[in-house]
Amino acid sequence: MLGSQVKRLLSGVSDHGKLHLLEVETDLVQTAFLLGEAIEKLGASFFALHAAVSAQQSEVELLLADLEKQDPKMRRLRLIQDEIAQHINGAVTGLQFQDLTSQLLARTVQRIIGLRGVLSTLAADGAVLPSDGADDEIVKMLNDINKNLELQSSELKDLLRKAVHQKDMDSGDIEIF
Numbered sequence: 401m402l403g404s405q406v407k408r409l410l411s412g413v414s415d416h417g418k419l420h421l422l423e424v425e426t427d428l429v430q431t432a433f434l435l436g437e438a439i440e441k442l443g444a445s446f447f448a449l450h451a452a453v454s455a456q457q458s459e460v461e462l463l464l465a466d467l468e469k470q471d472p473k474m475r476r477l478r479l480i481q482d483e484i485a486q487h488i489n490g491a492v493t494g495l496q497f498q499d500l501t502s503q504l505l506a507r508t509v510q511r512i513i514g515l516r517g518v519l520s521t522l523a524a525d526g527a528v529l530p531s532d533g534a535d536d537e538i539v540k541m542l543n544d545i546n547k548n549l550e551l552q553s554s555e556l557k558d559l560l561r562k563a564v565h566q567k568d569m570d571s572g573d574i575e576i577f
Contacts, residue, residue, distance in 0.1 A: 403531045403538050410526030410545075414519040421519070425512045432505040439498040446491050453484060507560055514556035521552060 460477060467474050525545040529538060 401532075402535060403529050403533050406538060406542065407526050407529045407531065410529075411523050414523035414526070417519045418516050421512050421516045425509055425516075428505055428509050428512070432502055432509075435498060435501060435505070439495060443495055446495070450488055457481060457484075510560055511556065514552075514559070518549060518552045518556070521548060 464474060464477065522545065525541075525548060529541055533541075
């Protein structure tokens with residue numbers, strides 16, 4: 401009787417866990433896709449805006465060519481130009497974090513896939529438990545299942561790196577975690 405109850409428990413944990421993890425994986429993949437689309441559109445808009453501001457600045461430079469370098473109007477325009485450059489650098493840095501976020505989402509999906517594999521192993525190992533075996537036989541098999549789960553969990557942990565690296569933008573490298 402104990403063996404059949406343990407088999408039922410392991411099967412239930414495995415089945416329910418795999419279903420929930422599949423849903424989480426689907427949500428994460430959709431989130432990554434939407435994030436990528438949003439950043440792509442934001443990036444395109446940002447670079448178009450930057451090009452328009454640069455073109456406007458060139459026209460302002462032509463209009464102000466007759467002013468002296470020390471003219472207060474020229475100094476104010478230079479300050480505004482510097483401020484725009486700072487905002488552009490800030491926006492480029494913000495876009496770099498999308499790359500890092502994508503790596504984290506991909507790694508999370510890999511963890512979920514690995515955990516689903518662990519749950520599948522749990523169900524497979526649980527299926528071989530004898531329904532009418534002696535308690536000590538069932539305890540030994542449960543210990544073997546635990547060792548197998550610990551091994552798989554350790555392998556999964558070693559497989560997935562902890563650090564994410566900024567890969568796409570050219571304005572510097574960032575490493576987090």
